[in-house]
Amino acid sequence: MKAARWYKAGDIRVEDVPECQIDEDYDVKVKLHWCGICGSDLHEYLMGPIFIPVGEPHLVTGEAAPVIMGHEFSGEVVEVGPNVTNVKPGDRVVVEPIVCDDTCPSCKAGNPNLCQNLGFHGLAGKGGGFAEYTTFRHKFVHKIPDTLPYDKAALVEPISVGYHSLEAGDFKPGMTAVVAGAGTIGLATIESLKAMGAAKVIVVQRKSVRQEYAKNSGADVLIDPADGDVAEAIRAATDGYGADIAFECTGAEACFHQLLDGVHTGGTVVITSIWEKPVTLDLNDVCIPEKKVVGSICYCGDDFDDVIRLMDEGKIPANGFITKKVALDDIVSEGFETLTGPEKKKQVKILVSANPDELGA
Template structure:
């Protein structure tokens, strides 16, 4: 079968590899659509970050090259022994967590904090940028009949945003600033609207993404090149600041603006993946008892995300800005998302089945 493999930074290749086999407790999925994630872009531009190189991943036992892709949907075509909840023909998505199940975090069901955490599509256990993939039944979720395969490929990034909002202990009526309006930023805006946010402010440099942010539900969108965003936030909050900041850029401007924009005892949640260090003076936390917390992936959020999308509380409209075939993933996918046209894109979906492009 064909699959997209990461070999090294700026070295992704579409190759023929062996089709994966179903084992006990596993499910085989014929992939319909798979999104290119920000994590994939970080690996393409500055990796390895999650991808094991040299030393095998403790759970997959594999090293690069690895099959990419962790935001995907498809049909179940085969099930292994002891699979009871999923059947052949089911329309599904995958929660792409690779966890040991034995460490203290896993025993608390905080599997996203597994001491050996990996992600399908990054750690060498297979991935969704392929014709077929296999995964444990525990992390496979059925999708409702009213949800398209394309929408289902967006469940994973929206679950990331939903988890970050839960980590922030965000309450109805709270105020927020979202730093960046890429896919995770837009998902965060939509989740904040669904959570009953009173005010949503967004940092986004001038581009079509400003319009995307407004469409997703932002009340105000500011360009850091044009205004002092923290000052604007203070003006809009009677000089106090917002309750929560969500950092999705992985850039110092987002980090600094987030800290400066939150109120006393406010919280900044970092969901972005960073390619380097950032420095700050801890006194900005000490003097006002502000908090910075991290948020990685999701745990137990997939069912809630599917329900919120299915009933329309999270619309996830306009995310998909381009659809391409797997063969073209480097030029039409990675190069587009990292080149001069990147700000025009939100989510590029990839299919191994060329016939799906003519249907869409």
């Protein structure tokens, strides 16, 4: 089968590889329809390895680079193992791409996203979504309704990242929230906040088409950091007090400090972005105003099923998220190079497919 494999930063190759087969562990085989290019994929392309094991194999998958990429995908079940009861051939599905060991304290507590040996399908080896087929563990495979198209279903994974960040930050209905960045995760966070009852959503985003994307997703206030002091603008939009909670979705140090200043005393900043460089922080800015800085990584529990339901009900519409669709053969030139080139701000989510039916062949 055809697949896109990461060899090193700047080196992704579309190659013919042996078609994956189910086994005792990876017991569901999926014919892939659409897979999104994630910000994490871009980090690996530009600055990797970050999550991808190089040299030493991943402790769970036993594999190292080169690995098949892609973890935001939808498809159709074509084969299952003898002990699989939650899905069957013909089911339309998405996959929660958590690679975990099942044995560490976090896994046993029901938090596989905090596994001591955490990895991701499409980054840690043993297959991925930038291919014709993949296999994965049945407990992480979720059925989707017939009313949710395959292309939109490929958004369940990134939207679940934004949705989970509300849980990580202990968001409550009626809170005033700030979201920094209107890329995929930022937009997912905006729409999750609106769906879950935020009183006001303030978005920090430089002037570009992404401001329009933020408006379409429900932003109540837009702040361009080029126009002045962001924290002052946040306070101005919150009756001088500051926001209850803020979500950092850019990976930019300046933005993190602006959000930390922009939440009120006792407020919370949630870090959802993946960082390429360390950040310098005066801990007095956290300690003295008793602010909270918390991390959020991927999803767990019922997050996927909640997002599938909210999307199907139209409460998270995700309209306009998909800005481009490309064939697997063109993933580098039309996908990664577009998302790292001069037109990157125009894009939200680029979907990739090796499926001729999806591509109109």
